[in-house]
Amino acid sequence: MEMEIDDTPKPKGEETKGKPIVVILVGAPGSGKSTFCEQVMASSTRPWVRICQDTIGNGKSGTKAQCLKSAASALNDGKSVFIDRCNLDREQRAEFLKLGNPNVDAHAVVLDLPAKLCISRSVKRTGHEGNLQGGKAAAVVNRMLQKKEFPKLSEGFTRITFCQNESDVQAAHNTYSALGPLDTLPNGSFGQKNPDAKIQLGIMRFLKKVEVPAYTVSDANSIQSSVSHKNIEEKQPSYKGHDNISSCSGNASKELKEGENLAVCSSGSHASLNDAPTLAFPSISTSDFQFNLDKASDIIVETKAAQKNIELNKFFTFVGDITKLYSEGGLRCNVIANAANWRLKPGGGGVNAAIFNAAGPALEVATKEQAQSLHPGKAVVVPLPPTSPLFSREGVTHVIHVLGPNMNQHRPNCLNNDYIKGCQILHEAYTSLFEGFASTIKTQGKLAKVSNENLDSNWAQEVIEGANTKHSPNNDQKSKREHEHEYDRSKKCKGSQDEIGANIPESKIGKVDKNNDKIDGSMAKAWGSWAQALHKIAMHPQIHKDVALEISDDVVVLNDLYPKARRHLLVLARSEGLDRLADVSKDHLQLLKTMHDVGLKWAEKFLQEDASLIFRLGYHSVPSMRQLHLHVISQDFDSKNLKHKKHWNSFNTAFFLDSVDVLEEVSSHGKATLRDDESLLSMELRCHRCRSAQPNIPRLKSHISNCRAPFPPSLLQNSRLVLAPCNAGIDP
DNA sequence: GTTCTAGAAC
DNA sequence: GTTCTAGAAC
Known part of the structure; x- marks a missing residue:
């Protein structure tokens, strides 16, 4: 087993007082984890041990268990430890976090550097301990980054340092190098540029196979998306490089975590988005109620509106603050949806708190004029008074409160983890939302600036009632299939029974066959x-x-x-x-x-x-x-x-x-x-x-x-x- | 290229 | 129920 040990002499009597730290490095291959450890160890007066899974097996790659054992033993000796492995997902970190205790701080240092950089380093390196060389490296790094989950204090870390560029890395290096045997670092999460910014494009699933918009393409998937990237840049120059987009997988797939991403649905083409009635909505019930985005996006696709062939390119997802879409994102959305609570009250957390805060008391008053409370699956459209900062600053004319399914026993209409019902209600919620949006266009039809003949106030009608417009075959097939899956099952089951029934000689109906299978028409499955x-x-x-x-x-x-x-x-x-x-x-x-x-x-x-x-x-x-x-x-x-x-x-x-x-x-x-x-x-x-x-x-x-x-x-x-x-x- | 799923055969 | 395997997803 190879461990790099800093054997700087310890001042006498002090080693028992110092609190060892276990620093869990988090980063893709090529992100500079080993270099970071080496540099800190070279200049630190604290005793450090670097535990590297790539070398722990007698210079060769070893197991997680070996790493854990070595780390525990080094901590026992009062040494601080670097866990030098990728640790990109929570599960991978969990075991190492258990090394932390009241006497051992658990820190994370996240080396969240551009994937391009990690890949180029991984590809170039020869004789790297992880033996990750050549073209394969790109695929591996991309793959790992798609699965990454940033560490959170709630996992049990006392301190997390995020580094997103070389100067952040240098700063972290300085911090840890300066740490003497007796010193401790303040607890907390440091350096994350935008803690809420995760590129989570679950709802973008329905754009899948169409295009991956450039503004959601992070460095993490720049290689994979480079082809579509160009197309979109041409179409959507204004969104390129939005700086809320900091990291993570740019992959519109099942791997995505839940979070505060928004989908934006406009009645216009992207090019003239600024003039068209546009709705921005957060993902409803994904985080609080643990619906995954994949399921939620399926449900959106299944809503009446979406089934009626909304042009899918009118939807896109955007990661950012829904209350600052114009001032920070350059997006004009006149209607925003709020994942409300049942009392339609300000407060709580997440989107609801953010919207009520940003809109000021005017929203609360206007909301109470429309409704006192909300049932799951329902929506209420609230015209926003011009006095609200959201109106004046962001150009928001309506807030639509939507209530998703409730799995919380302390609130009304709890579903007790009945996810089938939950999905129905989520479906209903999105339908209510789209209908609410449609109603704002109908009532504001005359006010809506229309710069394109296709973008008239009937668009909502188009959405709700359906105009068979462009629809990629893939998506069409997919939504059709899933539609059938969800709704036509009863028919399908009936059909298969009929088929089987038809193959069974009438004499056997209601009797017992040679396998003692009862066949009475309602139950026709023969045992193999x-x-x-x-x-x-x-x-x-x-x-x-x-x-x-x-x-x-x-x-x-x-x-x-x-x-x-x-x-x-x-x-x-x-x-x-x-x-x-x-x-x-x-x-x-x-x-x-x-x-x-x-x-x-x-x-x-x-x-x-x-x-x-x-x-x-x-x-x-x-x-x-x-x-x-x-x-x-x-x-x-x-x-x-x-x-x-x-x-x-x-x-x-x-x-x-x-x-x-x-x-x-x-x-x-x-x-x-x-x-x-x-x-x-x-x-x-x-x-x-x-x-x-x-x-x-x-x-x-x-x-x-x-x-x-x-x-x-x-x-x-x-x-x-x-x-x-x-x-x-x-x-x- | 590898991992994962889902359908067919048994 | 499992195994096998094609091909989808990553």
Whole structure:
């Protein structure tokens, strides 16, 4: 293991008083992390150890674990430590942050230099420790930068220093070099040019495959976007190089984080934007309510307005302050939307606070004239009095308050994490917003400056009622497909049933086929040969003694062949003809109770072995395997067999029916309410604890391995979660 | 070029 | 249910 150790002699007696620091460098390859460390170490009187993953394995690339171990040991010796690896995303930093404690400050130094620079350094360097050379470097650097998440104090850092150019780096170098063994640095976040500026173009998804506007192109993706860059520069000279755009991925994709980005929708072409009625709106419900932007943009596309073929090039996203679009962004937007709160009050945070502050008391008064409160999904258009600074300075004539879905229990109309409903309400909210915008144009039609014949006051009509204008085939197809996905599923399902029904000889309808498949028209899925394994075991457990953990007259217990968590059991019902939950009636109540009790007994047994486990017992609405089976699954979901979205969602959406709820429903209604909706299985991936959306399975798995947020309230009720007795009183 | 997803076959 | 794999996404 190689560690570069600054062995500057320490003044006697002082080494015990000094507080070591762990400095987590954050930056792409070529951003100058190693150089930074080396330069600080060369001039510092503090003992530093540089821990470099590229060299920690006997001069070769090592593991994160090795780095952690070395760092811990150096800190123990009272030395300060540089963690010299990219650390670009939160998950990567999490383990190293744990090195911080009351006696060890955790700092981040972010080397957020232009990607071009990082790439050129990476490409040029020979014999770099990370062995990142040649043309591949560009791709790697770009890729890493697309995923980067800036560190936040809330992650646990006591101090964060952002460096966005060479002089920032020099300043940070000076700060750390001057740090003697006894010195400490002030806590806080320093040097970020615009903490809210993240290039997050989620809503730009509907521009995807059209063009990436130049003003959102940061250095981070200048290589990838260089072609479209030029086109747009010609079209939109005035937005080029807007200085709110400081960093991050310029990629309109699923990787994007949530934040304060705006979409701007104008009735005019970009060239004459300044004259056309234009609406600017923030992303609604993405941050507070953890909708990811991808989902939100899908929803915008699905709104009535968008479906009716708004010219997509009339939408663009812009990162900046919605209250300073003209004075700082050079954008004339006469209408701005506010992500309001239900009371339509100033305050709170984010966009609402910013707009009420900027608009002054006039907005509050004008708002109260229109409405006292707002329901989720609704919007209210408020004409802005000319006395408001937003009117005089920014040229805003209307503010449209919109209320998105509410997932906060402390506010009215809480959806309790029902994301399907949430999406419907978000859809409604955007529709209300666009309709509100349309109404401002109708009423102001005569006032609107019209410089182009196409841009008349009927544009809104065009938006709402639809004129089949330009629409790229890609987008068209996409929105059509998703539209079908969301709304025509019932038809599709019906269709497939009909098809299958048509292939089944009439004699079999309502009878039992050779696989004992009941076919009664409402349920026509035949079990494939691969789906019979559990049925065979339930019918002949003695033959399968090797896999059975327990056999009784009523049930067979076995480990899931492909466990999706550390502990994952199946409790099989042994009744013939009981293939799935849909077959269950009141007659089976006792059997269901037995299955539950057996499942509980096994969960408790496992909890004795490992009290940190948490179990959930339940059924899949539509199982893949024949024979009613209860899943007893630990909530770590730590398993290599958990590979697909479908796996995750089958245990973590309404598709999974808790055994306690099934018992309750069967006892009161004689049957369980199934969530037979395939869309549940293709829903976005959300952490089962904090409900944050994750872009893909690997990221989800990485996230859940660290997330310790309490489970959502719905799961904490009615014994849906089974905990060790010693944990029962505390939030899991 | 690599990673990730999703559809088909079993 | 899984595996395999094409091709989309990065």
